[in-house]
Amino acid sequence: MAKLWAKGYRLNELIEQFTVGDDYLLDQDLVRFDALASIAHVKMLERIRLLTKSESRRLRRVLRGVIVQDRKGTFKIKRSDEDVHTRVENHITAQLGDVGRKLHTGRSRNDQVIVDLRLYGKEKLLELQAEVAGLAGTLVAFARKHEFVPMAGRTHTQKAMLSSIGLWAGAFAESLLDDLKLIDGAYDLSDQCPLGSAASYGVPLPIDRQYVSDQLGFSRVQSNVLYANNSRGKMEAIALSALVQVTLDLSKLATDLIFFSVPELAYFTFPDEFCTGSSIMPQKKNPAGMEMVRAKSTTVSRCLFQILDTIKGLPSGYNRDFQETKEPFFKGLRETLQIVRVCDVVMKGLKVNRQALIDACTPELFAADHALRMAASGIPFRTAYHEVAKRLNEIEQEDPVANIRKKRHMGAPGNLGLAAVGQRVKREERRIQHESARFDRTLKKLLRP
Amino acid sequence: MAKLWAKGYRLNELIEQFTVGDDYLLDQDLVRFDALASIAHVKMLERIRLLTKSESRRLRRVLRGVIVQDRKGTFKIKRSDEDVHTRVENHITAQLGDVGRKLHTGRSRNDQVIVDLRLYGKEKLLELQAEVAGLAGTLVAFARKHEFVPMAGRTHTQKAMLSSIGLWAGAFAESLLDDLKLIDGAYDLSDQCPLGSAASYGVPLPIDRQYVSDQLGFSRVQSNVLYANNSRGKMEAIALSALVQVTLDLSKLATDLIFFSVPELAYFTFPDEFCTGSSIMPQKKNPAGMEMVRAKSTTVSRCLFQILDTIKGLPSGYNRDFQETKEPFFKGLRETLQIVRVCDVVMKGLKVNRQALIDACTPELFAADHALRMAASGIPFRTAYHEVAKRLNEIEQEDPVANIRKKRHMGAPGNLGLAAVGQRVKREERRIQHESARFDRTLKKLLRP
Amino acid sequence: MAKLWAKGYRLNELIEQFTVGDDYLLDQDLVRFDALASIAHVKMLERIRLLTKSESRRLRRVLRGVIVQDRKGTFKIKRSDEDVHTRVENHITAQLGDVGRKLHTGRSRNDQVIVDLRLYGKEKLLELQAEVAGLAGTLVAFARKHEFVPMAGRTHTQKAMLSSIGLWAGAFAESLLDDLKLIDGAYDLSDQCPLGSAASYGVPLPIDRQYVSDQLGFSRVQSNVLYANNSRGKMEAIALSALVQVTLDLSKLATDLIFFSVPELAYFTFPDEFCTGSSIMPQKKNPAGMEMVRAKSTTVSRCLFQILDTIKGLPSGYNRDFQETKEPFFKGLRETLQIVRVCDVVMKGLKVNRQALIDACTPELFAADHALRMAASGIPFRTAYHEVAKRLNEIEQEDPVANIRKKRHMGAPGNLGLAAVGQRVKREERRIQHESARFDRTLKKLLRP
């Protein structure tokens, strides 16, 4: 279809193919948000009398139709459409003629795509927060269920001191709670409305940016119109920076689970339905899900790095390079969501082999405890340490469960405060549900005739 | 000097050289924090009666001595010392004998280095926040001074629409204000006390982790002892994720300034004292500072990537790999501080060539405005756009200053709200000063006999 | 369809979706190579009498059918097929029954996918080499056509000394010739046949790996069966390391062209059909192709980084993580090919504005020449340098064309040896054509009944 900027020449086909790339396919995910943002824009143009009530009504009707078609999968963007914005404007104009030609008054595709990405990002970040909180809850439940099941704690992959399933799983729960703060911080920065910044330099019209922002449920306008455009890629990178922490945590979980489930350790068993097999070895049950969590954690970092390196050193104002930040943004969000869900399913199905765990609690795990108890009785710790080191083979086996119960300082295996951690998870869940409901309500309101 | 873990064999020299690397040199920056954390630890041991009042007094006296020596530059760590913790413990034991051997009771080097890094990080993040707020203030002042000086706004590096110095500089100020939120978020996550988590698995002693945390001015204990250790590298990466946004912003500033100061544009002139010359070309005045801001922005990203990639997929608990996150953490903080300071100096000294800027405001910059004004008069925007496109050479030159003043919607060149932005900067500065004062006061209190 | 390893349980749907991801879509590009490698495998099994002549004939017939269907786009892989290998084996078994069940004798999907990727990689690397040589030829032609057109040479983006179009374009031609060596080196390492290494540990059958290798046109067998599997990702990374050099060169070309075509310099003009427009600004002609070359050069690096970071620290033998290296490998190859083609088209269409280039050759460009000529006449160079520096405004304008012609040392603007560079390009083109023809011939031979 005709480009919005068509001026009587045809773009070189190779250049078109190259510059559009898969962007028109990615834009398919933005149709709904593009239409919603256009509805808000139309309401504002009506408010400042650049559209009549009737024009506004007709435009919004067709825009709602776009959303319906999109939901049915029948509003398709083609490469020759260039992008979602062109596709929508051309569609409207085909339906409404001159009224459609008024839609773009006071904005540019530059601020349009940013507002689309913000709405998309906000929705996904809310979804992700819900999943992360859910996984944190699953981990707390797992930790509480097996709170006093002993485990050989490790440093340097070697056996170190006594640990517990409660400690191990609780560590991931607390880490995810910290990650939620990061995601929420990223959400807050994304919660600024760029619409009306146009091509970075504003417009000579009395547009009401605050009104548009309110209509779309943003907490505030991103004021400086050049900053709004300069922040393309920036907000995406900030979001992925938060996500990367989630995937790093879960890459650790995956590494632990792969290691803990080798036959020589057998602390955990994956249910069959979580394991893939081999085309040549009949006996294989492979922890493919956990390996992919580990690998895809690299993929998500790569998405972050790609955005950061693409925008580095770009001059102020829009540059076409920005387009290349869309794929990693979408991919990073999508993959992280999947990673979190897979870990949740796995933690819910994981079988704990209590006896194998207890059997692994060999005497050397108590060497440090022994020295520390000597220190408590007055022997200088360093002296006690060297004493124990000299007689390592004399260290006595201890009852690991009793040992766990005796470590009572804050955060120690015998005092993990899991109930409190569980409370924190609940509070987060409520916060997220509340904001999700608000977000949905606002967007639904836009759909009213 | 003797390793803390010496057991009658000598570490292979190559392995020692390789595993210690430059870590003992980096640890020099941690001496003060290591001693402060030890003082808090000693006070806690006294409180739970594992040290007598007199032992505590003597230990703290020697630890204060370490801080004094460090300030004078006479407390040096050698490679054979392995690290700062060994150096300090050996020093104390050399001074106090058996009392020194009690210092390590209830902790490990694992939690010690984390607490050192947290204190170091908090101090640097406060310093950096002050500098970033300062630069934001400088940019606001620059924007206000030249608020209505016109500038050719660009997209795709090509001339686009009319801009202004106020808009351009104000965009960076707003961006840095957003970055401050990120740094503050990172600061908050770093504000958790890991001490007492020991080797990841706690200790069988009634240590009082809350007390230590309060003494060191942390807002809270990082509870789960395994999480405390798993978060090594994580908090550093979170901090650098925030810093990267600052350096990306300033890489854009640098790119703009390099471009805007080529003789063909000459919008800005760097004072001579900011420029380096050539060994072969007598005429050269090179914007080396800005080129280094651009290059070092890559360096800071690389520091982040190094940390993320080093910790990815590590199993739970301490791994020696963590050591390799120290250098990029220090480097990232140091380089970002320098980048911000350099930009501040440059923005304060930059000369604005008003006439060159005005001369660059050629008619094509007003093409969009022309079409938009036609739209305001009722012609559908897309129709107006094509009309203007057909008669590009008929676009009339406008008075750029008048044009700026007429763009009055929120965030447009004629309504930048710079006073309000300035107020936000002031509020940030007060917040940072307040927290810095609190942090300093707490640490000073620890030095009392 | 049934998994090859089906053992009476269904894989959890989420785990399946997650672990397969888009891999089944990517595998579509491997169908032809998978079938070809299977044909070679079948011929070998016949040779060592594990298949009868008739079984071999039937299997190869169906495999050729797969290739025909693939060419027509009718051989589709579905997610439930898991991968191309499963899809093909199931297809064969559906056609041939028990004979199909023999196809997998003596191999694993692990070595199968590697051989597929090697063949795919070899084909793409040959294609890419041809394109790179073609672009080098285009640049030499451009350089020769405008060999003595002067240009303001720059360092630090600032004006430095006199340059020429010949020098500028010739620099890229020579750089690409060096890149061809890297690609050829990568091709050579990919030219090792992994088939028969099975699941990393070989098979207890007298398979003839040399025969398979010869049939598929590899220069040698990758001998150690564990190395063959450990090198998954490695060869891909080696290939992308070479490609990255191409894209970096062309990111420089793109940066130069974007800068040289701003109206203030106007050295070059892009034909209209290479430029995109704006939705709001009627006058815009944006160098979007060059911006995307710049951005996609980051994308290609990111593909390399993703592979390197995914395989880092993996244990020996196959790990599912490897799957995640396929997408960046394909993407890196595809994007680089596009980048090279776009640059070729652009360099062929670029308009040179001779007068603007000459006008930009202002006196300061001759300052160093002036000092150097003083040095040639006996004044110590450093003294001459300072003399000239003192009287910069006295430097006389020179005839730039004459200046170029006088710089006659090797590689200087007046002695670029472009004819010789052109000869090198021709030699490379012949080398590549020769190898491509050999590769095609070998694969075609496999298709004989």
Place this chain on the structure above:
Amino acid sequence: MAKLWAKGYRLNELIEQFTVGDDYLLDQDLVRFDALASIAHVKMLERIRLLTKSESRRLRRVLRGVIVQDRKGTFKIKRSDEDVHTRVENHITAQLGDVGRKLHTGRSRNDQVIVDLRLYGKEKLLELQAEVAGLAGTLVAFARKHEFVPMAGRTHTQKAMLSSIGLWAGAFAESLLDDLKLIDGAYDLSDQCPLGSAASYGVPLPIDRQYVSDQLGFSRVQSNVLYANNSRGKMEAIALSALVQVTLDLSKLATDLIFFSVPELAYFTFPDEFCTGSSIMPQKKNPAGMEMVRAKSTTVSRCLFQILDTIKGLPSGYNRDFQETKEPFFKGLRETLQIVRVCDVVMKGLKVNRQALIDACTPELFAADHALRMAASGIPFRTAYHEVAKRLNEIEQEDPVANIRKKRHMGAPGNLGLAAVGQRVKREERRIQHESARFDRTLKKLLRP
């Protein structure tokens, strides 16, 4: 000391500190090469009569003195010296007055630093190649010594099929032999002399670049003077791309060794003197060396990424950004050398626990063999596979050594061709020694009066 480009103003102190950074410290490693390149340059200037015989003799004498002082550690560069080139020229001029001022005739610091880096890089790459070949030799020796010691081969970290120490160690040897090709390819591209390209644009003097290149032992001149400068960073990145493959291989070795030496597997034992201890746990012997190999493999990749991302998108000609590629280039080379040496020491000292290895060879390792032998007897493989899968607990234990000896196809555990791999290593060693001797001889020749 005075800048070469001093023009009567002082560089702002912060800008100086920032732009010079640690570059003056890094340049300390270039003193010898800078002096050698200057000697070659002086000989050339004498040859083309821009220096008299006596001037040449005096200059070369002082330059040799610089090399002697540098060897003694008394030729120090200070920050105010800016760089090695300034330091040397100022030193010469202080010694020789006007003759010293002639040294810089016909060159720029831009081509000087490149030639220094090329010579430095060539020396280090030769050193590294020798170490890599040495380690390959050590691995072959290890593989031959334990060729038929069985090992549980793994995929997905889980037990897969029977392997052997010979196979495992031989895989790394073959991989390193491939890496040597990459390093040699990088060496070849670095083997081009950039001197005489000056500030990217050549000089109006009849300099003899071929003569300089021959004097310095380069295989050829890097002709196009702009390409010589554009390739700053490029050659460094090419070198590190090769190194990264070495470190990735060794990160795999490290991961394997850490895993294979946990007490639950105990295949290998590190000698005590390779292990570090814990400050709190008396029993710990940690494989810190291998953990650092794993971590530093990330560091080396980071060095590569930093160079690639720094040079991406820079305009043609020198940019100050290039300076920031020096540190990662040096660091990457240094760390890789260390990594290789540490692995060599470790492989030489590693204890093999034959019994533990044999005990780990449990029946499931033979499941695939079983199915394959059924296939050899005529049962379709896929049918055999499913048969075996149904009766996994009936698989009989096999004699693992006999099993190894029976797998006789190329590259299988029973036919590794280790003698031939050993021969390849020897050939590489001879090639490297030959080139090293030639390189040393050439540079020594330059030192003759």
